[in-house]
Amino acid sequence: MSTTDAFAAMRESGVVAVLRGAQPETVVDTAEALVAGGVTALEVTADTAGATDMIATLSEALGDDALVGAGTVLDSETARAAIAAGAEFVVCPSFDEGVVETCNRYGVLCAPGVMTPTEAVNAYEAGADLVKVFPAKTVGPDHVAALKGPLGHLEIMPTGGVSPDNAADYIEAGAVCVGAGSALVDRDLVEAGEFDAITERAEEFRDVIERARE
Numbered sequence: 001m002s003t004t005d006a007f008a009a010m011r012e013s014g015v016v017a018v019l020r021g022a023q024p025e026t027v028v029d030t031a032e033a034l035v036a037g038g039v040t041a042l043e044v045t046a047d048t049a050g051a052t053d054m055i056a057t058l059s060e061a062l063g064d065d066a067l068v069g070a071g072t073v074l075d076s077e078t079a080r081a082a083i084a085a086g087a088e089f090v091v092c093p094s095f096d097e098g099v100v101e102t103c104n105r106y107g108v109l110c111a112p113g114v115m116t117p118t119e120a121v122n123a124y125e126a127g128a129d130l131v132k133v134f135p136a137k138t139v140g141p142d143h144v145a146a147l148k149g150p151l152g153h154l155e156i157m158p159t160g161g162v163s164p165d166n167a168a169d170y171i172e173a174g175a176v177c178v179g180a181g182s183a184l185v186d187r188d189l190v191e192a193g194e195f196d197a198i199t200e201r202a203e204e205f206r207d208v209i210e211r212a213r214e
């Protein structure tokens with residue numbers, strides 16, 4: 001998949017689900033529950049044991065129904081391993097030039113984590129496709145709107161503390177999509193096997209984002 005198509009798929013989903021601490025036994029049910037609720041872009045964080053295997057499993061299980069990527073990628077070795085397992089995008093909490101370079105080498109979309117205008121511009125100069133403002137909760141939607149003032153060309157995915165209560169504010173501030181972990185992929189629900197509740201959370205996110213885009 002081209003980076004343009006991956007970007008379009010993230011925008012279309014509106015939410016990129018962050019699967020942190022996923023387990024091989026439940027990861028497919030979790031992902032299918034998200035997809036059923038309209039969230040069709042999801043990342044498995046690389047700090048989870050067996051993350052690359054789960055990326056491969058999800059890519060196979062979901063096929064064209066979803067975009068599967070890797071999150072919490074801190075170095076180019078991890079980026080390469082995730083890409084080899086089938087990751088179609090790479091998300092990072094921080095900005096590392098080597099990660100962006102590796103992603104571009106293999107034609108995979110990269111969203112480094114940034115907070116300041118300087119970091120955002122440096123990430124774009126290095127070849128980032130969009131930037132993840134992280135941790136979004138410490139700066140809020142105003143920060144996204146302020147960055148978009150002089151840097152209107154930036155595509156921004158705020159992540160960290162995003163919930164159905166504030167997702168619309170980020171979209172209205174100019175975010176292309178949001179990243180959501182705990183408010184969407186609630187570990188208690190996963191452990192209890194309550195996948196329908198995850199589908200409902202996904203639908204809730206999708207509804208507020210669609211309305212904010214109207």
Ligand SMILES: O=C(O)C(=O)C[C@H](O)[C@H](O)COP(=O)(O)O
Nearest residue numbers: 071072093159160161180181182
């Ligand atoms: O490291 C990454 O690549 C991340 O995506 C960082 C966090 O896992 C997200 O910020 C999720 O945060 P919550 O939505 O507040 O649970």
